Amino acid sequence: MKIAIIGLGRMGKNMAKRLLNDGHEVWVHNRTIEKAKELEKEGAIVAEKLEDILKMDRPRIVWSMLPAGEVTDKYFEKLKDILEKDDILVDGGNSHYKKDKLRFEEFKKLGIHYVDAGISGGVWGLTRGYSTMIGGEKEIYDRMLPIIKSLAPEDGYMYCGPTGAGHFVKMVHNGIEYGLMEAYGEGFEVLKASEYGNIDMSEVSKIWNHGSVIKSWLLELIENAFKEDAELDKIQGYVEDSGEARWTVNAAIESGVSVPVISNSLFKRFQSRQEDVFSDKVVAALRNQFGGHVIYS
Amino acid sequence: MKIAIIGLGRMGKNMAKRLLNDGHEVWVHNRTIEKAKELEKEGAIVAEKLEDILKMDRPRIVWSMLPAGEVTDKYFEKLKDILEKDDILVDGGNSHYKKDKLRFEEFKKLGIHYVDAGISGGVWGLTRGYSTMIGGEKEIYDRMLPIIKSLAPEDGYMYCGPTGAGHFVKMVHNGIEYGLMEAYGEGFEVLKASEYGNIDMSEVSKIWNHGSVIKSWLLELIENAFKEDAELDKIQGYVEDSGEARWTVNAAIESGVSVPVISNSLFKRFQSRQEDVFSDKVVAALRNQFGGHVIYS
């Protein structure tokens, strides 16, 4: 099939490669054109300007792997002028499912099919394939199947439901991911802080990955991490969050669902980035007021 | 009545004063004897050596306000040799209720009445009186009532039940206290971090203390704190914990009771004292492994 990939970051670049490997005709566009040029050597066709994708045969599939938010918004405004009736526009970034609904309607007015795609796989997706979650029109999903099958491993793709479903399922996936990571993190910290704390953590990860209930791909990655840096001395406990866990908590609250684990995983990340937490200052001030306790300043 | 107070820290000293003001004969003992000497001017009788309390008329009430843990343990071992049959020994520190049970039995063998007393009031207790929670034998509580009534405000004292009950009720009190403080802290941080964050926090505390549902003594102290230091710039968000909230969570777990608020208040304090949290390092390492995310080091 023919497809254009817009946005050649870590994810987009590798997805383009995977599609090229599977024999698709892949057009690529990126703001800094060098990244596109690199893929030219591997067989991709470079669209120097965004509007160059018009040179593709119709109907076109344009798959955006741009960062969610302003960048995507800006490009999609341009694409409203560039794309033509019956073209398919896929947002493979982590946009909010409610935004998908607005976009779907806007593009529908122009006769363009908007598809939301949740993609997981990280830097390993190139070789292992990407777990692919699609929302939008079922007929469009069917039409895109050859592309999707090339991106995903066998059994790793799904039509999730109407517009927003792909990003919603991916969002929940990320919420779960936060909880899993924090659970492992807490466990290793309890072990580390104990009298048995000088144990070889990479060995512990390894045996848990062989025969135990908690074995997982994440735990294999933890094993790697401890192998590379036994005490994690080179790593700061500073953790970014990318939005999906926030939205998962918002969605949970909207539905009246209790999510203590996902929310607390998120809050731990917030705190990991704060120097001097205001709520803690209030508590410290209070202790001084009623108990004459020492204040550290 | 006649009473000896052992341990003249913030709490013990003020309790001695309160009892002197109410006309009791108060013997005082402290490791650094200067603190006892200060009280001599206010009418107290100084026991230079611990065994000097034997000069009191029998049966004696000896009330310990020593710090819980090793210090109390050490003194109580000595008191086993010093105290005599029918004497009353009161532990007014924050000892664990299970330890009370062991001690009660040990002193019982010597004919000595062991009483556990939970005391709340902080630096304000001198003028306002101390909330006083007593566990042990009901007859002994009744015998001590004149002392208890002098220490506590009207309606501020209670026979809580058999040995351990006084410290258990005090322990739960402190667990609640942690939750309350953190709730206020979080609220003020949300306000601070918002677009309305430059509001006068001391004013906010004041109006909430007049007519609102969340008015409390703690909130009055918060009002004071913000009045003294509007941005809490002089206070570090470093919060100690003194054990009772830990025990409250342990007791909850033993009974199968869900305490997300008390436990998370405690965990926030733990984190306020940590520089580079190991669990956060694990999560940061993981993000790098699967997503190639930047590591801060």
Add this chain to the structure above:
Amino acid sequence: MKIAIIGLGRMGKNMAKRLLNDGHEVWVHNRTIEKAKELEKEGAIVAEKLEDILKMDRPRIVWSMLPAGEVTDKYFEKLKDILEKDDILVDGGNSHYKKDKLRFEEFKKLGIHYVDAGISGGVWGLTRGYSTMIGGEKEIYDRMLPIIKSLAPEDGYMYCGPTGAGHFVKMVHNGIEYGLMEAYGEGFEVLKASEYGNIDMSEVSKIWNHGSVIKSWLLELIENAFKEDAELDKIQGYVEDSGEARWTVNAAIESGVSVPVISNSLFKRFQSRQEDVFSDKVVAALRNQFGGHVIYS
């Protein structure tokens, strides 16, 4: 001063009374007009139809105590047609602060001054006054001061800042309230579940309210509740939530603020209303899959 109160529920009715007691001319309107009629006896002027408030002298102050959400939205649409230039419209319900901003702009176009007011005090406000938090234009706040001073106790009112500030401060207030209530609840449950659980909880509340650090108005109400029903046998552990704590958590997440206590208080309420929690079913199913553990069905 002259003022119209729209919406005569628990809060609105008592606020009207309080204003009447202080000598204001109070117009009242309510969907079921009987509630308005009751106030007529106390001196209020009944606006049978909403547009009857036009009979008031200009410029008018119209204070809505309608339930936030659809009801308020509907009435405010009507008021756009009824109110005139320079009139003041106050929303005293618990609307979202972001909605305030939209409304402020809409009414501004019509020359009408929109004010957001957060009101706390519950059923006790009639006698004690309502903690009153105002957002909007400072000049309008100043113009309304006689009304505000009648509603609030001394020191119980505040100009919080530009539009939305009143409702934001009130929202945070309610978020704190959730945390405080849950902290007390957890403490009493730990006590209840312990070996000392047959203690008189109303007595415990009372002594904590005399001299202890955790004394508060909420704890006085708990004392009342235990006095009326020692085991709370007549009360089901089913707790509604009214939206503000949800918004507080959302606002916290938007600002990257960690709020484990407020969020977990909210989640406890969600769970209190659920019969068979889906996440728990997933966990139970899992335990059966890997451990052959019994499933309850």
Add this chain to the structure above:
Amino acid sequence: MKIAIIGLGRMGKNMAKRLLNDGHEVWVHNRTIEKAKELEKEGAIVAEKLEDILKMDRPRIVWSMLPAGEVTDKYFEKLKDILEKDDILVDGGNSHYKKDKLRFEEFKKLGIHYVDAGISGGVWGLTRGYSTMIGGEKEIYDRMLPIIKSLAPEDGYMYCGPTGAGHFVKMVHNGIEYGLMEAYGEGFEVLKASEYGNIDMSEVSKIWNHGSVIKSWLLELIENAFKEDAELDKIQGYVEDSGEARWTVNAAIESGVSVPVISNSLFKRFQSRQEDVFSDKVVAALRNQFGGHVIYS
């Protein structure tokens, strides 16, 4: 090698089979002797009375798979009289690591080597092998290696450190397990409660298990569970806990480690088993006191 297995529940029985399959001489004992008899057909030697294990050649390895707690305590008391100098006693149940230390010293006085073994694998261990974590004397671990290698998969066993280390590592493993399970549970509940909730959950699990970051053995089991019962209608959201997560939280608190995810996973289980939560009753009573809110009874 020669080994006796005491306690032939789900775990013990399958471990005996695995050892028999690998050519070891396996003695078996169980309170209800029928379970032992079943294994006789597969080559095991039945010790009808506990003391019959004395017929084994010395030095003996006796591996207990009895339930932790009273049952194990009782049997171990008997074994103090039965076992002889240089024998090895392994506790493969989930005993507390602090208990291991006491037992190690007691048996050491008798010249018996006490070993603590954490075993994970559930009903799948028979075919896949058990993740095996050993604490105690390194020389004894080395002596037992042929047995351990038969029980565990390649790379699935480890000498964890001095006495208690095996059970401590296993305990932390279970604490992590609670967090992981709850994280998945919460995610699926958020999905279920959403507008996309009629999605095929077993399909979702499947695609997440192919190429996504959160793939794991637990998620494969979830996939199975949803395949068997799409809505989990046959499963009640009632979840037992077996102690290790409680101990993990206790150990965390003892070390001052923040574990919001593990603790909240545990608390969710507590709540899943409660009908009418007392803390929720307190909150409901409070809402009625200050707001006149409806009480459900």
